[in-house]
Amino acid sequence: MNAPAEPSINWQSRRQDKQRRMASLEGIADGPIIPTDSIQAALERLLRSGDKVVLEGNNQKQADFLSRSLGALNPDVINNLHMVMPSVGRPEHLDLFENGVARKLDFSFSGPQSLRIGQLMEDGLLEVGAIHTYIELYARLFVDLNPRVALLAGFKADREGNIYTGPSTEDTPALAEAAAFRDGIVVFQVNEIVDDVSDLPRVDIPASWVDYIVEADQPFFIEPLFTRDPRLITDVHVLMGMMAIRGIYERHQVQSLNHGIGFNTAAIELLLPTYGESLGLKGKICRHWALNPHPTLIPAIESGWVESVHCFGTELGMENYVAARPDVFFTGKDGSLRSNRAFCQLAGQYAVDMFIGSTLQVDGDGNSSTVTRGRLAGFGGAPNMGHDCGGRRHSSPAWLDMKPDDHLLSKGRKLVVQMVETFQDSAKPTLVEELDALAMARDYQMPLAPVMIYASDVTHVLTEEGIAYLYKAQSLEQRRAMIAAVAGVTPIGLKRDPAVTAQLRAEGLVAYPEDLGIRRSDASRDLLAARSIGELERWSGGLYEPPAKFRSW
Amino acid sequence: MSELNANFQGNYEGGFIDLSARKRIESLLDSGSMRELLTPFDRLTSPWLEKQGIVPQFDDGVVIARGKLDNKAVVVAAIEGGFQGGSLGEVGGAKIAGLLELAIEENRKGNPTAAVLMLETGGVRLQEANLGLAAIAEIQSAIVELRQYQPVIAVVTGPVGCFGGMSITAGLCSYLIITREGRLGLNGPQVIEQEAGVEEYDSRDRGLIWGLTGGTQRFASGLVDAFVDDDVSALSTSVRDCLAQGVPALHRSDDISAPLTRLQQFDTREQIDAQRARQALTEGKTA
Numbered sequence: 001m002n003a004p005a006e007p008s009i010n011w012q013s014r015r016q017d018k019q020r021r022m023a024s025l026e027g028i029a030d031g032p033i034i035p036t037d038s039i040q041a042a043l044e045r046l047l048r049s050g051d052k053v054v055l056e057g058n059n060q061k062q063a064d065f066l067s068r069s070l071g072a073l074n075p076d077v078i079n080n081l082h083m084v085m086p087s088v089g090r091p092e093h094l095d096l097f098e099n100g101v102a103r104k105l106d107f108s109f110s111g112p113q114s115l116r117i118g119q120l121m122e123d124g125l126l127e128v129g130a131i132h133t134y135i136e137l138y139a140r141l142f143v144d145l146n147p148r149v150a151l152l153a154g155f156k157a158d159r160e161g162n163i164y165t166g167p168s169t170e171d172t173p174a175l176a177e178a179a180a181f182r183d184g185i186v187v188f189q190v191n192e193i194v195d196d197v198s199d200l201p202r203v204d205i206p207a208s209w210v211d212y213i214v215e216a217d218q219p220f221f222i223e224p225l226f227t228r229d230p231r232l233i234t235d236v237h238v239l240m241g242m243m244a245i246r247g248i249y250e251r252h253q254v255q256s257l258n259h260g261i262g263f264n265t266a267a268i269e270l271l272l273p274t275y276g277e278s279l280g281l282k283g284k285i286c287r288h289w290a291l292n293p294h295p296t297l298i299p300a301i302e303s304g305w306v307e308s309v310h311c312f313g314t315e316l317g318m319e320n321y322v323a324a325r326p327d328v329f330f331t332g333k334d335g336s337l338r339s340n341r342a343f344c345q346l347a348g349q350y351a352v353d354m355f356i357g358s359t360l361q362v363d364g365d366g367n368s369s370t371v372t373r374g375r376l377a378g379f380g381g382a383p384n385m386g387h388d389c390g391g392r393r394h395s396s397p398a399w400l401d402m403k404p405d406d407h408l409l410s411k412g413r414k415l416v417v418q419m420v421e422t423f424q425d426s427a428k429p430t431l432v433e434e435l436d437a438l439a440m441a442r443d444y445q446m447p448l449a450p451v452m453i454y455a456s457d458v459t460h461v462l463t464e465e466g467i468a469y470l471y472k473a474q475s476l477e478q479r480r481a482m483i484a485a486v487a488g489v490t491p492i493g494l495k496r497d498p499a500v501t502a503q504l505r506a507e508g509l510v511a512y513p514e515d516l517g518i519r520r521s522d523a524s525r526d527l528l529a530a531r532s533i534g535e536l537e538r539w540s541g542g543l544y545e546p547p548a549k550f551r552s553w
Numbered sequence: 554m555s556e557l558n559a560n561f562q563g564n565y566e567g568g569f570i571d572l573s574a575r576k577r578i579e580s581l582l583d584s585g586s587m588r589e590l591l592t593p594f595d596r597l598t599s600p601w602l603e604k605q606g607i608v609p610q611f612d613d614g615v616v617i618a619r620g621k622l623d624n625k626a627v628v629v630a631a632i633e634g635g636f637q638g639g640s641l642g643e644v645g646g647a648k649i650a651g652l653l654e655l656a657i658e659e660n661r662k663g664n665p666t667a668a669v670l671m672l673e674t675g676g677v678r679l680q681e682a683n684l685g686l687a688a689i690a691e692i693q694s695a696i697v698e699l700r701q702y703q704p705v706i707a708v709v710t711g712p713v714g715c716f717g718g719m720s721i722t723a724g725l726c727s728y729l730i731i732t733r734e735g736r737l738g739l740n741g742p743q744v745i746e747q748e749a750g751v752e753e754y755d756s757r758d759r760g761l762i763w764g765l766t767g768g769t770q771r772f773a774s775g776l777v778d779a780f781v782d783d784d785v786s787a788l789s790t791s792v793r794d795c796l797a798q799g800v801p802a803l804h805r806s807d808d809i810s811a812p813l814t815r816l817q818q819f820d821t822r823e824q825i826d827a828q829r830a831r832q833a834l835t836e837g838k839t840a
Contacts, residue, residue, distance in 0.1 A: 532712075551763070
């Protein structure tokens with residue numbers, strides 16, 4: 001017998017709540033357009049204290065006008081907001097907590113604001129829900145962190161609310177979708193409102209997902225975060241790059257990969273057209289990339305190494321170059337880059353053979369973290385890409401090469417390579433007895449230590465001393481000895497037994513440059529395909545336009 | 554150099570800026586003609602740096618050599634910008650002064666010998682103070698004497714640029730060659746910022762810095778004679794061209810009355826920009 005539906009249940013409370021909030025904007029908004037100088041009044045009416053609010057903080061697209069306006073609200077009216085932010089990169093993001101408008105924070109990455117987050121936690125003004133990886137945070141938007149309001153950023157909108165995100169689409173589709181389809185309110189700041197949809201280069205987010213648009217008082221802040229000046233690449237970076245190419249890329253036939261940001265990986269990118277070419281590896285390795293458009297990849301692309309690059313976001317100065325290479329990059333009908341962090345992170349998690357990146361600390365077991373005392377930097381995407389993805393079911397030569405045996409029930413593995421110099425500077429070893437992350441977890445009573453990549457996921461540790469092939473370790477003890485063998489004169493390295501190290505080298509568990517046929521004296525900057533920003537510009541045929549902070553002319 | 558490195562040197566485009574002082578000289582001179590004088594094996598180090606906790610270098614950051622350019626005798630000095638910012642101390646300064654005096658002597662003996670100076674320098678080495686200044690004075694008086702016989706050619710490519718007392722040295726040369734990354738100025742950006750304030754001169758504003766002191770501006774203002782790409786062969790051609798032109802009829806440093814008048818008339822109350830600076834330096838001048 002079917003009981004009639006309980007008449008007192010309202011199944012549309014969220015929708016009605018949204019309608020009530022939007023009705024209160026009558027007289028302020030003109031259709032979807034909120035006038036620039038009315039943004040505070042509008043936010044005060046659209047928000048309720050305690051709301052979950054998504055604020056778009058990205059790498060290269062910031063809803064900074066909206067965050068400044070939010071920070072200027074009266075905390076007696078709006079307070080205790082629960083902010084959900086992929087990246088907390090701007091000082092004004094944290095002003096929200098200082099003045100009491102917001103209280104709780106769920107985020108992925110904080111970078112330059114890491115120290116201030118720690119201070120606000122200590123002062124009891126900010127409560128961290130969790131530090132996520134990017135995909136994890138997007139996933140929770142559709143489960144228990146669904147937002148009432150999403151404050152997002154685009155380059156341009158038309159008067160209907162169609163949005164052009166520009167080449168840094170980044171997080172926008174994931175964030176907008178989570179709010180738009182569960183009666184959340186979607187507000188976009190844009191640099192410019194045009195009259196008609198035909199005036200937009202392309203539509204990245206359709207108007208039917210968008211409730212309000214507002215023209216920002218100034219264009220959003222953008223900074224070239226992924227540019228590494230080749231002039232700062234050292235001979236040691238070159239040596240490590242040669243070892244990576246010889247001892248990892250070539251040995252395991254790595255065809256698809258992500259590179260972390262840093263001079264180590266920039267050196268590898270610049271060695272492909274020279275050293276890689278001399279080994280005859282073109283077309284055999286490094287064909288498909290999940291990567292931002294790094295300027296240091298230009299020589300490899302121009303020499304025909306790279307078949308495809310999918311991007312998390314853009315890089316300032318690379319717009320014209322990317323637009324001129326649509327066979328390599330993902331571009332829209334307008335010709336310019338279409339990036340998407342959610343999909344690129346998924347690609348990095350599921351579809352690449354290898355993640356290789358640097359970090360600030362590695363312990364004797366191989367756990368690593370970028371958290372150092374007092375700084376809560378967050379993870380960003382490295383743990384997504386830097387872990388073996390148990391759900392993977394497709395094979396590739398590199399993935400299969402990690403199989404422990406030939407049994408049909410054995411799985412391959414993603415290569416997760418930690419590439420570090422043994423010292424950050426003369427007083428700061430990278431290889432440490434205990435990660436600062438553990439002290440941090442104790443200090444702040446966190447349930448988990450903020451570990452970037454767990455030892456169990458790391459397959460290789462590469463230092464200027466050599467490579468430890470950790471995936472081959474038979475025991476935890478052997479694994480520690482392998483790391484010690486490449487740990488140089490750090491406290492961990494000094495404990496190694498030379499006889500054990502010799503044995504590990506003989507068995508191929510550890511390789512020093514000589515074991516790979518690399519002469520240390522060959523490792524010089526002469527091998528780099530470009531040694532300055534100016535040379536990268538030249539490689540690009542003038543398409544790459546280096547931002548002022550990287551120009552020395 | 555190993556075979557591996559040699560392979561990439563051969564097909565390497567451009568890249569003079571990235572070369573070390575020694576390789577710069579080698580890349581410029583007729584092949585096989587370079588003979589370094591007072592090499593690192595002579596261990597002529599600064600006696601002052603170690604006392605101040607600074608590791609010295611066996612060539613004191615200055616490489617000097619004799620060699621041939623288009624089969625003509627030359628002396629070449631290059632300052633290593635990577636060592637102590639290319640600063641000039643007692644030993645490095647004496648090496649350059651001595652080299653120029655050697656060329657003067659050769660000319661007096663009837664052996665025409667020109668000079669090339671590759672200047673990547675912040676000027677005098679502060680740790681050696683007056684001894685460095687004295688050495689720079691000796692270099693300058695040697696240039697003034699040598700340039701009567703044969704051209705003295707200065708090359709400023711970056712990355713350091715040429716500042717302080719050595720910018721005056723550059724101004725005394727017969728010819729001055731620059732790249733877009735090269736900079737030429739009396740005071741370095743940080744010094745000006747410190748003295749005049751960040752509102753007047755922001756040393757981190759690279760557009761402003763290169764706009765005022767960079768190679769493009771210096772060439773357009775007529776303060777240098779040749780503007781070349783950062784390219785070994787372009788630079789080498791330019792140096793050879795200057796050498797072929799011989800001693801100029803009138804040296805820039807003897808032609809000061811017009812620029813001096815223009816400077817004296819310059820109104821400093823308004824914030825200067827690249828355009829105004831260029832105008833002030835070239836007004837009424839015929840190309």
